[in-house]
Amino acid sequence: MGIFAGEHTRVVVQGITGREGKFHAFRMREYGTEVVAGVTPGRGGADVDGIPVFDTVAEAVDRTGANASCVFVPPGAGADAVAEALAAGLDLVVCITEGIPTLDVMSVLDTAKVRAWRGRVIGPNCPGIVTCGKALIGIMPGRIFKPGPVGLVSRSGTLTYEVVNMLTSRGIGQSTCIGVGGDPIVGTNFADCLAEFERDPETEAIVLIGEIGGQDEEDAAAFIRTMTKPVIAFVSGRTAPPGKRMGHAGAIVSGSMGTAESKVKAFREAGVPVAESISEIADLVAGVLR
Amino acid sequence: MKLHEYQAKEIMRRYGIRTPRGEVATTALQACEIASRLGVPVAVKAQVHVGGRGKAGGIAVASSPEEAKFAASRILGMSIKGLTVTKVLVEEAVKAAREYYVGITIDRAKRSVVIMACGEGGVDIEEVASRTPEKIARTWVSPREGLQPWEARALALAAGFDRAAIPSSGAYLASLFQLFVREDASLAEINPLMLTEDDKVIAADAKITVDDNALLRHPEYQALSEEDTDDPLEKEAHRRHLTYVKLDGNIGVIGNGAGLVMATLDAISAEGGRAANFLDIGGGARADVVKNALELILMDVRVKAILINVFGGITRCDEVASGLLSAADSVGVKVPMVVRLAGTREEEGKALLRKTAVVALDTMGEAARHAVALAAGGR
Numbered sequence: 001m002g003i004f005a006g007e008h009t010r011v012v013v014q015g016i017t018g019r020e021g022k023f024h025a026f027r028m029r030e031y032g033t034e035v036v037a038g039v040t041p042g043r044g045g046a047d048v049d050g051i052p053v054f055d056t057v058a059e060a061v062d063r064t065g066a067n068a069s070c071v072f073v074p075p076g077a078g079a080d081a082v083a084e085a086l087a088a089g090l091d092l093v094v095c096i097t098e099g100i101p102t103l104d105v106m107s108v109l110d111t112a113k114v115r116a117w118r119g120r121v122i123g124p125n126c127p128g129i130v131t132c133g134k135a136l137i138g139i140m141p142g143r144i145f146k147p148g149p150v151g152l153v154s155r156s157g158t159l160t161y162e163v164v165n166m167l168t169s170r171g172i173g174q175s176t177c178i179g180v181g182g183d184p185i186v187g188t189n190f191a192d193c194l195a196e197f198e199r200d201p202e203t204e205a206i207v208l209i210g211e212i213g214g215q216d217e218e219d220a221a222a223f224i225r226t227m228t229k230p231v232i233a234f235v236s237g238r239t240a241p242p243g244k245r246m247g248h249a250g251a252i253v254s255g256s257m258g259t260a261e262s263k264v265k266a267f268r269e270a271g272v273p274v275a276e277s278i279s280e281i282a283d284l285v286a287g288v289l290r
Numbered sequence: 291m292k293l294h295e296y297q298a299k300e301i302m303r304r305y306g307i308r309t310p311r312g313e314v315a316t317t318a319l320q321a322c323e324i325a326s327r328l329g330v331p332v333a334v335k336a337q338v339h340v341g342g343r344g345k346a347g348g349i350a351v352a353s354s355p356e357e358a359k360f361a362a363s364r365i366l367g368m369s370i371k372g373l374t375v376t377k378v379l380v381e382e383a384v385k386a387a388r389e390y391y392v393g394i395t396i397d398r399a400k401r402s403v404v405i406m407a408c409g410e411g412g413v414d415i416e417e418v419a420s421r422t423p424e425k426i427a428r429t430w431v432s433p434r435e436g437l438q439p440w441e442a443r444a445l446a447l448a449a450g451f452d453r454a455a456i457p458s459s460g461a462y463l464a465s466l467f468q469l470f471v472r473e474d475a476s477l478a479e480i481n482p483l484m485l486t487e488d489d490k491v492i493a494a495d496a497k498i499t500v501d502d503n504a505l506l507r508h509p510e511y512q513a514l515s516e517e518d519t520d521d522p523l524e525k526e527a528h529r530r531h532l533t534y535v536k537l538d539g540n541i542g543v544i545g546n547g548a549g550l551v552m553a554t555l556d557a558i559s560a561e562g563g564r565a566a567n568f569l570d571i572g573g574g575a576r577a578d579v580v581k582n583a584l585e586l587i588l589m590d591v592r593v594k595a596i597l598i599n600v601f602g603g604i605t606r607c608d609e610v611a612s613g614l615l616s617a618a619d620s621v622g623v624k625v626p627m628v629v630r631l632a633g634t635r636e637e638e639g640k641a642l643l644r645k646t647a648v649v650a651l652d653t654m655g656e657a658a659r660h661a662v663a664l665a666a667g668g669r
Contacts, residue, residue: 099503101503101506101507102476102503103433106402106432107433139603141604141633141634144633155549156548156549157549158601159547161603162553162601162654165633183503184476185396185398185401211552215399216398234553236552238556239558239565244568247552248548249502251548256416257416278654279654
C-alpha cells in the first residue's frame, strides 16, 4: 500500500525535455516508476528515450492513462503547470520547482477548490514522494529506501535522505516517504499526510521532520492527538536566529512565530517523543516498533 | 525583499493612499533644505531595514530647518542593530487624533491572504496578537478575488476605528490589498494609520516586503535591491550567489540542503560549540560551487574549524571533494577541516580526500563533535 503513490501510479513528467526533467525522468524509471509520458508545450511528437512527449497534459492523459505528474518547469511557469495538471484530472501533482511566487501557488490551490479539481498537490519546492519498491516521483535517491513499516514526512530534502539512510542501515524499512516542500504555501501539509498514514495498513509508525517557520508542526501535533499510530518528531533549526531566512523560503522565525521551541513543546504536549538529534530518531522508531 | 519606508510610501501613493509629504536626504544640509521647503515641524526618520529604529534614537521631530539639519547629522551615520544609516526621510510631522493599525500578509496555515486591523496603532502588533488577540479584526481573501471596500469598512468597524475614519480607511484597505497582489508583497503594513485632528486619514509609517520569488517579474524592485547588511562577509556571499547567514560562533559550516544545514548547526550546539554561519550549497552543486563556498568561509577570521556535511542525493560526493581540494590549493587552508560525506559517490569522494590533512568522518554527530573539539583546541 503506502500513501498517495503506488503500483497504480503512471507518471507524466512536465518539462521532460529540460535538463533536470530528463535526468530525473530516467532516474524515476530506473527505480521502477511507470513514467508513461512527458509534456513540453511545442515539443509534442518528440520522444525522450522512448517516453512520448505531448504538448498538453490533457493529451498525455488521453493517450497514456497518466494519473500523476512531476513538475520540473522553471519557476515563472510552475503555477501554470500545476494548474494544467489539476485541470487534466490527475490524482497527484508533485511540484519540484523552487522559486514559484507565493501568490501564484495560493491562487492555483484556491482555483482548484473553486473548480473542484480533486488532485492532490505535493510541493512546490519539494524533493517528491516515494512509496518504497513501487513508485518514486521526484528527485530522491532511490537506492537509500527499503520497503517496510515506517511512514516519513518532512519539510526538507537532504535531511530526509539522512534519516532514511539511517533507518535503512538499521534494517528499518519505509512505507512512503514524502517531502512536503520548503515554501510558505504548499499543497499538502503534515496533517494531510498523517491522516493518510493513519489509514494505511502498511504503515505502523511515522517519523515527522519539521523545521522552524509557520505553524504546520503545531497543527500536526494537534492532529496527532486523534491518531492511534505512534509518531516520532524531529525539529531542525533550534539554533537559528530570528528574522533570518534559513535557506528555505518558509524557514524563518518571525517575531515569536515559528520557533523551534514552540514546535517541540506542541509535540511534547501531544505525547510525541521528540528526538534531540538525528541519530536518536532511529532509536526512538526502533522503540515504538518493538 | 524589504523596502524602505520612503519607497513603500511612494508605492502607496500610487495606489491612492495618502501619506505625509516628504523627501529623502543623504546629508544634513539636504535635510535642512527639505525642511524649509516642506515647512516645519518635520519628522526626520532613519531609513534602515531593521525594526525598533524609534527606540534606538533613529527618529526625531524638528521644529526648524536648523533643528532638522542637526537631527539629520546625528542620525546619518549612526548604527542601528549593526546597520549604518545612510538615508533619512524628512517629512511633514502629522498630528494624530487617533492611531490605528492595518496590515496584510500571508496566512500559511489557511493558504490565504489575511487582512488585519486594530483600533490601536503604533503598537507592536505581534504583542497585541499574543496578549489581546480579540483586539485584532481579521478577514481572509483569496488573491484571485479583491477585497471590496464594503468588506474593508466592516473590518475597520469591527476593529473599533472611529466613525470619521471609516470611509477613507475602507478605501485605503481595498487599495492596499490591490497593491499587495499586484506588487507581489508578502507584507504590506501601515502602522500607524492616523486620523488627524481635521478628520483626515493618513499613512504615517509604511512597510512593504516583496516576495523574493516574485522578483523575476518585478525588475523595478531588483534595481532597488540593496543588501540589508553592512557585513563584508554577507556582502561577499551575496556577490558569490551563496545562501549564507552569518552567525556568532567559530565553526564554519557548509552543507547541502537547508534542513540538513540547520540540523548541522543544532548538532554543533548540542556538542557545546557555536557555528559561525549557515551556508547551503543546494542540490546538485558542482565542484566550483563548493570551491566558491569554502573560499568564503576561509575569509572569516573568526573561524577556528570547518565542518562540511554533505548527504549526496543528486549532489555527488566526489564533486564536493574535488571542489574542496581545489579551494585548498588556491587559497590554502590554515584551519582544521572535518568532512562528512555520505550518499552518491561517497567512496570516490572519500578516496580523493584520503591523501590530505582533512578529517573524514562517517556520521553527522561524530563530525560535529570533532569539529567542536578542534575549534576549542585551536583557541
